[in-house]
Amino acid sequence: MSVSEADLRPVPVHGTEPGPDPRTMAVLRRERDALRDRVEAGDPSGVGRQHDLGKRTARERLDRLLDEGSFVELGMFRRRREAGPETEGRRPHTDGVVTGAGTIYGRRVFVYAQDFTILGGSLGAEHARKIHRVMDLALDAGAPLVALNDSGGARIQEGVAALDGYGGIFRRQVAASGVIPQISVVLGPCAGGAAYSPALADFTFMVRGTAKMYLTGPDVIAAVSGERVGHDELGGADVHGGRTGVAAVVHDDEDECLEDVRHLVSLLPGNNLEAPPADPPTGAREDVRPRLAEIVPVEPHRPYDMRDVIGELVDGGDFFEVHEGWAPNVLCALARVDGAVVGIVGNQPMVLAGVLDSDASQKAARFVRFCDAFNIPLVTLVDVPGFMPGTAQEHAGVIRHGAKLLYAYCEATVPRVQVIVRKAYGGAYIVMDSRSIGTDLSLAWPCNEVAVMGAEGAVNVVHRRELRAAADPEARRRELVADYRERLMHPYRSPEEGFVDHVIDPVDTRAALADGLALLRDKRRERPRRKHGNVPL
Incomplete structure (x- = not known):
């Protein structure tokens, strides 16, 4: 490449020659600004179609998710590369x-x-x-x-480059x-390889009616197997919220969904080296809750809603x-106790009497591991x-899935408080x-x-011969x-045997939790050195 005389000409010293016409910079x-405005406004027909589908545009969604005026966009003017007639x-x-980046509650x-x-x-x-x-x-x-x-998934025209793009996303997520x-929020189609991204996230939100997530769509399924299935039936929000467990939260509309994402972010630390964001103490250490003595029946087989108990315990x-x-049949929730964020795991007697099964074990295990990773104390x-009996559960791998929950708790180093509300078999x-x-710290209620196992089951096993020989088996069984x-x-x-630290009055449970968490606030326990354990996945 040759160098011209103009390239070698000295740069004029400031003040010796007039600078560029200021109108030139104004024009630029x-x-x-005109280009930016066009990009931000988008294609009117495309925006109209999106609204007709009951969906907001990407920028409208970001406006609702982020604090007003906080969004800083990156790569607004980026475009795909020229590749021939197909990109013209x-x-x-x-x-x-x-x-880009922005703020949520600052x-x-x-x-x-x-x-x-x-x-x-x-995706290209x-x-x-x-x-x-x-x-x-x-x-x-x-x-x-x-x-x-x-x-709509991978951009077919870009071939393997699109697939490579997905691989880069997955590697970074891991x-x-x-x-x-x-946090992954599914607000429209999410098909093929793209579906793995929400599955790798810590929390996935979906919106009914518009969100759809699957590896192979209805048309492919029909062509391969002859099975006819609709988009919602195959991979709608209720499918993933109720059957597969991929969706952590399901909402009816986008605005409600994005507001809930903001709520979740307000409970989480920025990273694994930070403590969760704390609110000022609420006086929980002196708080008495009489209703806790009324919610839970003393009789071990009578149901109640564990959500009512949680509602009395948290700020x-x-x-x-x-x-x-x-x-x-198991509840997992984030909340605050005396201003501090905690993760709560609780059996739900309203569903299957609160037994643990394969799905409940997986659900609780993943939640426990998340809380442990991000320094969130655990209340159980x-x-x-017991565990759900029967061949269906045994063949579904309840042993392996139950071991996941066992592994998660054993590995957790955050402060942990157990409250035995009623039975624990x-x-x-x-x-x-x-x-x-x-x-x-293990606390228990007086009931x-x-x-x-339960007394009836234990007696039937231990004393079965005596009961068969008894003149009045039922009377002897009761004795x-x-x-x-x-x-x-x-x-x-x-x-008495040291497996429970204290029996507390139910009305004092909120105060006891606040005291226990304060006691454990500075807990430090390092895991033994190793590359990683082998979770029973």
């Missing part, structure tokens, strides 16, 4: 995804929102690179990442797992429940008759954060029953049950 600014006239700015988050009005939100190479960059920035900055998914919170009765529709409310007692697997309860299941048996 006007052109930039098809190179819109942003390439179908809006990326706390920094990084975001990307796929724009269905541009190329159907499909530049689209993926924009997502990769914002993910890298989130990890470097130690801030949560929120992904708003609304995409690298960020347990380091920064990752303002407000808690954020996850996976409400999936495995409802126990009222469990068999292996399920052990798994629900018992003293033997490392809980820091607690801790045993290998033996009463004796078993008196000797082995009375409320102070476990405290």
Whole structure:
């Protein structure tokens, strides 16, 4: 390449020659502003179609998610590369995804929102690179990442480059797992390989009617197997919220969904090196709750709603429940006790008597591991008759899935408080954060029953021969049950043997939790050095 005389000409010293015409810069600014306005406004026809579908645009969603005026966009003018006739006239700015950072309640988050009005939100190479960059920035900055998914999938015209883009997203998600919170919000289609991204996130939100997530769509299924199935029936919000467990939270509309995402972010630390954001103390350590003595029946087989108990224990009765529709026999929620964020796991006697089964074990295990990764203390409310019996559960792998929950609690190093509300039988007692697997503080109500199994079942096993020989088997059974309860299941048996630290009045439970969490606030326990354990996945 040759150098011209003009290239060698000295740069004029300031003040010796006139600078560039100021109108030139003004023109450039006007052109930039006009382009920015066009990009932000989007294609009117595409925006109209999006609204007709009952969906908001990517920028409208970000406006509702983030604090007003806080969004800083990255890569607004990015476009796909020229690749021949197939890209001619098809190179819109942003390439179908809006990326950047903003704040939620004043706390920094990084975001990307796929724009269905541009190329159907499909993922191509530049689209993926924009997502990769914002993910890298989130990890470097130690801030949560929120992904708003609304995409037709991989951009077929770009071939393997699109697939490579997805791979880069997944690799970064795994690298960020347990380091920064990752929230995925499905607000439209999310098909094919794209569906793995919400599955890798810590929490996935979906909106009924518009969100659809599956690996293979209805048309492919029909062509391969002849099975006819609709989009919602195959992968709608209620399917993933109630049957597969992929969706942690399901909502009826986008605004409600995005507001709930804001609520969740307000409960989470920015990263694994920070404590969760704390509110000022609420006086919980002196708080007496008389209603707690009325909610739970003394009789071990009578149902009640554990949500009512949680509502009495947490600040303002407000808690954020996850996976409400999936495995409802166990509850998982984030809340505050005396201003401090806690994770709550509780059996739900209203559903299947609160037994643990395969799905409930997986649900609770994942939640426990999340809380442990992000320094959120754990409160476990126990009222469990055991694991679900039967061939269906045994063949479904209840042993393996139950071991996941056992593993999660044993591995957790955050402060842990167990409250035995009523009954705690068999292996399920052990798994629900018992003293033997490392809980820091075990409390129990006066109606607690801790045993290998219920009195009736125990008597039927231990005294079966005696009962067969008895003149009046039923009368003898009642006598033996009463004796078993008196000797082995009375409320102070476990405290006497050191398995429970204290028997508390139910009305004092909120205060006892606040005291216990304050006692454990500075707990430090390092895991033994190793590459990683082998979770029974």
